[in-house]
Amino acid sequence: MAIITFLIIGWILNLFKFEQLFIQAFKELFGKDMTKATYYFSFLCVGVFGEIVLFFQGAYYEYFLHR
Numbered sequence: 680m681a682i683i684t685f686l687i688i689g690w691i692l693n694l695f696k697f698e699q700l701f702i703q704a705f706k707e708l709f710g711k712d713m714t715k716a717t718y719y720f721s722f723l724c725v726g727v728f729g730e731i732v733l734f735f736q737g738a739y740y741e742y743f744l745h746r
Contacts, residue, residue: 681729689722 692698701721702713
């Protein structure tokens with residue numbers, strides 16, 4: 680669920696032109712060009728990391744155990 684949540688957050692922020700700010704900041708900090716695909720991929724990676732943290736905390740075990 681965290682993966683979808685972060686992709687939706689990335690899409691909503693894109694509506695407010697956050698994507699341009701993010702790409703420009705990335706270019707200034709690291710000297711590398713970034714595309715929209717990389718922008719969404721970064722949100723995907725944060726979501727995957729969140730899912731892994733939830734998995735190791737046992738959130739999914741409790742969710743599926745109670746069903």
